[in-house]
Amino acid sequence: xxxxxxxxxxxxxxxxxxxxxxxxxxxxxxxxxxxxxxxxxxxxxxxxxxxxxxxxxxxxxxxxxxxxxxxxxxxxxxxxxxxxxxxxxxxxxxxxxxxxxxxxxxxxxxxxxxxxxxxxxxxxxxxxxxxxxxxxxxxxxxxxxxxxxxxxxxxxxxxxxxxx
Numbered sequence: 001x002x003x004x005x006x007x008x009x010x011x012x013x014x015x016x017x018x019x020x021x022x023x024x025x026x027x028x029x030x031x032x033x034x035x036x037x038x039x040x041x042x043x044x045x046x047x048x049x050x051x052x053x054x055x056x057x058x059x060x061x062x063x064x065x066x067x068x069x070x071x072x073x074x075x076x077x078x079x080x081x082x083x084x085x086x087x088x089x090x091x092x093x094x095x096x097x098x099x100x101x102x103x104x105x106x107x108x109x110x111x112x113x114x115x116x117x118x119x120x121x122x123x124x125x126x127x128x129x130x131x132x133x134x135x136x137x138x139x140x141x142x143x144x145x146x147x148x149x150x151x152x153x154x155x156x157x158x159x160x161x162x163x164x
Contacts, residue, residue, distance in 0.1 A: 004073065005060060007052065011063075014068055016038075057077065057083075058083075062098070070089060071102060072087060073085075073102055074086045078116070081116050087102070100133050100137050103137040111163065116162055118159060121159075122150055123158070125153070126153065139158035139160040140160070
């Protein structure tokens with residue numbers, strides 16, 4: 001059974017493999033990370049771990065029994081008991097409820113382990129799958145997202161208030 005784990009240095013090879021294997025799939029719905037992301041992966045990964053250590057963010061990976069990464073689930077810009085949620089799942093598990101179940105689990109962890117009260121997530125108007133995941137996981141639309149936040153595309157902010 002897949003397990004949601006807090007990101008650590010040992011996950012780096014599996015995270016890179018996940019990003020490479022799903023690059024074109026992700027680029028169909030969200031902006032591509034670009035070649036620099038992959039060329040500077042180690043430095044960027046270490047920077048993420050430093051942000052996590054500083055308490056700015058909390059990064060998680062959904063790990064399969066074989067050690068491969070099935071998804072990334074992140075709490076970004078943690079401040080005043082609020083954070084932004086970001087996530088992506090591998091193409092081969094998309095559409096099977098994995099994202100919804102894991103977002104729900106991360107909401108529980110956000111409240112119990114990180115003391116968060118509110119999560120927000122923005123998604124583009126064209127990303128129906130993400131809107132569906134957020135709605136099923138208890139998020140409600142709260143207003144338009146600035147297109148600058150979504151690589152120039154129109155979208156919506158969703159919010160979920162957490163109960164501890």
